[in-house]
Amino acid sequence: MPTVSRSDCTQVDLVETIKIVYDSAASTFTGKLVEVDLTFNACRGIHNRNNDLYAYMAKLFYQGDLTPSQFREAGQIITNTNCDQATRMGLNNNGMSIGYDADAANWTKVAGRDDFFEGEPFGYKAFMDSFFVHSQTAPSEASIQAGTFPVGETPIMMRICYTCVATHRYIFYRRLTPMKDVSVYYNMTAKDNSPSISNRLTSARTRPIF
Structure with missing residues (x-):
């Protein structure tokens, strides 16, 4: 049982x-x-x-x-x-643990906590590069300069939270506009005790940088 x-x-x-x-x-x-x-x-x-x-x-x-x-x-x-x-x-x-086996060919881990913790989260530059340079859905330089992200050029991040309710264990964030500040980075990678954080650090992965 x-x-x-x-x-x-x-x-x-x-x-x-x-x-x-x-x-x-x-x-x-x-x-x-x-x-x-x-x-x-x-x-x-x-x-x-x-x-x-x-x-x-x-x-x-x-x-x-x-x-x-x-x-x-x-x-x-x-x-x-x-x-x-x-x-x-x-x-x-039984030699098992709760987790998510992400395909390294499709996703790159940028932050994690608890069972997903494997080291400190990406720094700001590595985070930005994974989103806007190396991602499979990275926008072109022309789109960045124009300030618009057409279909297929919208960076995607997946947030995994196994302690959340079933409907919120997998959340996908898609960037629709260029980033003009660093708030998204800090919201996704800050620790629980950081002030004014609306998205607590769970486990964040972007499209691959490989």
Whole structure:
């Protein structure tokens, strides 16, 4: 079972109807199951926390139906808290880690943090060169001088954030106008504690400089 933050559980209430016949001549009883009524309800956990598998396991533990080691093992899977840490530990134990395997032929990493950290981010000149000189979508010098970026000459940056909600894990930035200041560079490469930063450093890649 994978590590989860919460798991529902169902309790089965069983009512059986048995017909018993006594044979006076032979002095014997015979029984026959004639009806079974099943009702599915939320399982009843500790402290009235119903429909919660972790609370139900805790109830079994305090009743003496689970050993401490069994309850600990169950708690490592049904955590209720710290699911991210438990998942990371499970991956590490299997030689795996969360990340994104970018094709070096298509993207060049310019900044990264946490699992994506591989060194300090590009300096301003390297950042600008990756965007406006070596990128597959770099604008021509004529476009830069004219101050317009036609189709096919709009530098693209991909931001990766695995801790963001699913809809924001991959964000693509496309430059539509020439850069007149360095704010974009600092917004994309600054650390969390930098003042007035609207885009916290996650992992930024531009089109390749190779």
